Amino acid sequence: MAGKAKGRKARNGGGEITMSDIARHxxxxxxxxxxxLSDPASVSDKMRRKVxxxxxxxxxxxxxxxxxxxxxxxxxxxxxxxxVRNSLYAAMIHAISDVARANGLHVMIANSGHRLEDEEALVSALLAQxxxxxVLHNTAHSKRLRELLARTDIPVVETGNLPAKPIDMAVSYSNFDAARAMTGHLGRLGYKRIGFVTLPLRDNDRSRERRRGYFAALKELGLPADPGLVLEAPxxxxxGADALVRLVQTHPDIDACFFAGDVLAVGALFECQxxxxxxxxxxxIASFDDLDLLRHTVPTVTTLRIPRQDIGRRSAELLVNRLRGASPQKVRIDVGFEIVQREST
Amino acid sequence: MAGKAKGRKARNGGGEITMSDIARHxxxxxxxxxxxLSDPASVSDKMRRKVxxxxxxxxxxxxxxxxxxxxxxxxxxxxxxxxVRNSLYAAMIHAISDVARANGLHVMIANSGHRLEDEEALVSALLAQxxxxxVLHNTAHSKRLRELLARTDIPVVETGNLPAKPIDMAVSYSNFDAARAMTGHLGRLGYKRIGFVTLPLRDNDRSRERRRGYFAALKELGLPADPGLVLEAPxxxxxGADALVRLVQTHPDIDACFFAGDVLAVGALFECQxxxxxxxxxxxIASFDDLDLLRHTVPTVTTLRIPRQDIGRRSAELLVNRLRGASPQKVRIDVGFEIVQREST
DNA sequence: CCGTTCTGTGGTATCGCTACCAACCTATAG
DNA sequence: CTATAGGTTGGTAGCGATACCACAGAACGG
Known part of the structure; x- marks a missing residue:
């Protein structure tokens, strides 16, 4: 029998308590x-109690x-x-983390800083782990990253935008549709000269999609597309305040402005105050993303409600299902969005 | 020689490319x-190139x-x-994540939801990993967690408050000192009836310390401590808006209010607007924590600047030093805070 | 020219756990 | 009373890497 023999001393100076130690005792x-420990139902009560x-x-x-x-x-x-610092992603992270925990999983998090090369390096490091x-909050990857992900056999969820051709699975809303809808909404409210302030466009397909949506809506509304009404701002x-002031100065006839990102709209609103x-x-003033803040400012701000939390939850659930054995089929979920009309428009 | 022999087939159906595969090729x-791969300097150029x-x-x-x-x-x-959803922690997480990455480390993140039992379970799970x-953003742990951490030999940084007796290392500001300083500041500005709105006190030593600081300052100022001027709010x-209104209704002579947490002060400010x-x-109106927002509202809001990012950075650096071999000595770093006087007081 | 040090390389033995199979033991049926 | 099935338990052999030691050749001094 196994007994106490085997007299292993090992180089392990008695550091870690192992399963064998528990077994022996x-x-x-x-x-x-x-x-x-891993499947209690598979052992008898007596054994389980001893363990x-x-x-x-x-x-x-x-x-x-x-x-x-x-x-x-x-x-x-x-x-x-x-x-990580951005509250929009934070909501998503939170939801993912909750689902993960409920399923005995952990979350390893990495910041790409919007840099594609960094995203590549980080994904490599995570795969090495x-x-x-x-879950990647980006759909415009570097070529090498695409190749890397194509070769791996773990489930991958892309989010942040609805890619035409997802690598594996995607959960998002359409930045194009959302921006188009809000611009259309402003047009239908009667605004004629609608400005557009966007986040940096470089390496960011989400920003570019939003701008495309803005122009598409203008066209549908029969309004002229004036490049001077579009500003790029970090x-x-x-x-946001600065962008608004510049637009008003160069285009005194501007009657509405759609801020497609972050806290730009709030900055502009404060400037107006x-x-x-x-x-x-x-x-x-209209904004993108339903920050809690926008519901409380004076006036309250019209915005797009993006179900960030749902995105996180569903992304995590897709992963969990796959891990539980669901067959690997491409999934592309559009969680949609909602226009929230408030006092600012 | 090793050659191609060994004809191992294993149960590994050729799934993963291993180091041996690379070695063979x-x-x-x-x-x-x-x-x-792990220490390139220790092999000759020729070998390194081949690898x-x-x-x-x-x-x-x-x-x-x-x-x-x-x-x-x-x-x-x-x-x-x-x-994770809270922007204050987000700043810290971001800093930690940056330092980690610069040192080839990864970050596994978990939400305790302010519940001590959950903190315990999560730390156990992380230790199992x-x-x-x-890094724990909490200093008031459950008894079992204290025991668990005392037994472990990995470095631990507590933050969020300055514990009297750190488990291992601590990096924080003093919630007591900060709340006391701000209350004192309001007193010296001439305010006589200073309200105090706190986050929930249960399971949260940080909130309790802040309240203690508030009362200590009132005493020093020679102002009466009126429990009716203190309100607890999620x-x-x-x-925040609600708390302010209630205080003004019950105490019409109130002339200042210190909101010791989150976005309470901003909510109150909007209510005033x-x-x-x-x-x-x-x-x-005075606030705790220098949210970017407070610098832009109308009026701008007086607050305490807590160097959240520094806290994250230094916490991570302490860990890294220890991992690099620094001797395990108790460290207790007070990163301090700063009163930022703005238009709201 | 030989012993000694230093550098670079390879072989072997784990790290602590789980997959897989074999063995066993109790039920149940024939 | 034996054969078959089902449910538990144990032994063995890895998982893919690194620590440690042994050793070969280069570099060095006397």
Whole structure:
């Protein structure tokens, strides 16, 4: 029998409590410990009790690294977002993290900073960590990253935009449709000279799609497309304020402005407060993304409600289903969006 | 010689490309591949070139799970925050994530939702994943978690408050000092009836410390401590607005209010805008934490600047130093804070 | 010219766990 | 009472990497 023999001393100076230690003290085999912990139903009550007692006594924590190596299954999801600091992504991260936890998974997070090369490096690193699934908040990847992802066999969810040809699965809304809808909404409210402020377009297909949507709507409305009414600005309160002022100065006849990103609209609104410009009297303001803030400003701000949380939840659920054995079929979920008409327009 | 022999078929159906595969194709031993990848300086140029070529040719990604098991070193930091969704923590997460990346580490993130039992479960899970270090945004742990952390030998950084007796290392500001300083500041500006709105106190030593600081300052100012001037509110715009209104109704003589948390102050400010109450004419408003937003509202809001990003950066740096071999000595860093006087007071 | 140090390389033995198969034991039926 | 099935348990052999030691050849001094 196995007994206490084998007299292994190993180079392990008694550092880690292992499954064998628990097994020895519980008077069962290591395999039984393994089963008692990972699939309690598969061992008898008696055994399970013995194992549980020993586990508690020693405060044993199974080594998941060893477990993952042996089973060739990891329980970590990789997540790459442009910026953790942004509250929009934060909502998504939160939802993913909740679903993950409910399913015994962990989340490894990485910031791409909107840089495609960084995204590539980060995904490589996550794959080296052998994550069991990936969520990427980006759909415009570098060529090498596409190749890398095509070769891997773990499930991948892209989000942030609806790609024409998803690598694997995609959960998002259409930036084009959303921007087009909001611009159309402004047009139907009677605004004739609608400005558009966008986040940087470089390396960001979401921004570009939104601009495309804006122009498409203008065309449908029969309004002239004036490139001078479009401004590119980094995200931020001050940048939004600045953009608004510049547009009003160069185009005094502007009567509405659609801020397609981040906190630009709020910055602009505050600027109006400072200057005493009536909103929407002097100029109407519309925003992208339903920040909680927009519901409380004076006036409240018309915006697009993007179900960020749903996106996170459903992305994670898709991964979980795949891990549970669902057949790998391309999925492309459009979660839609909603126009929230408030006081600012 | 090793040759191509060994004819191993294994149960591995040829799934993963291993170091041995690379070694075979590069005509070197697996050990040389390992060294070429983890410590390039230790192999000759010739070998390194051969290895690099094979690595590139096959798009080989080393299996860090196997590496970690073998070396008993992981390269993942565990991070537990009350809520990913909160922009304050987000700044910290971002900084940690940057430092981690610069040092070849990854970040595994978990939400405790301000629940101590959850914190305990999450830390256990992270330890089972054999993270190489921990950052906890909380200092009031459950008894069992304290015991667990005392037994572990990985470095741990606590933050969010300055604990009297850190488990290992701590990087934070003092919630007590900060709240005391701001209340004192309001007193010295001449306000006599200073209200205080706090986040929930349960399971949150940070909130409790802030309230203690508020009362301590009142005492120092020689102002009466009126429990009716203290209100507990969940974080949020609406809650801040509501708290302000209630305080003004029950205490019409109130002339200032210190909102010790989240977006409460901003909600209150918007409520004043709606009601046409002059700020600080009718009532002064002060906030905790220098949200970008507070610099742009009308009026701008007096607040405490907490160097959240520094906290994250320094926490991560402490971990990294320890991992690089620094001797395990208790560290307790007070990053301080700063009062930012603006228009609202 | 030989012993010694230094550098670079390879072989072997794990790391702690799980997959797989074999063995066993109790039920149930024939 | 034996044959078959079903449910538990244990032993063995890896998972893919690294630590450690051994060794070969280059570099060096006396």
């Amino acid at each position: 519980a008077g069962v085999s290591p395999m039984t410990v393994s089963r008692a 549980d007692a020993a586990v508690r006594q020693f405060g044993y924590l199974p080594n998941r690294i060893a477990g993952s190596l042996s089973s060739k299954r990891s329980n970590v999801i990789g997540l790459v977002v442009p910026s 052998r994550v069991c699934g990936l 995200g931020g309160f001050a940048e 400072r200057r005493g410009w009536a909103v929407p009297g002097r100029i109407a | 590069a005509g070197v031993s697996p050990m040389t591949v390992s060294r070429a 690099d070529a094979a690595v590139r040719q096959f798009g080989y990604l080393p299996n860090r799970i196997a590496g970690s098991l073998s070396s008993k070193r992981s390269n993942v930091i565990g991070l537990v925050v009350p809520s 054999r993270v190489c270090g921990l 974080g949020g715009f609406a809650e 709606r009601r046409g109450w002059a700020v600080p004419g009718r009532i002064a």
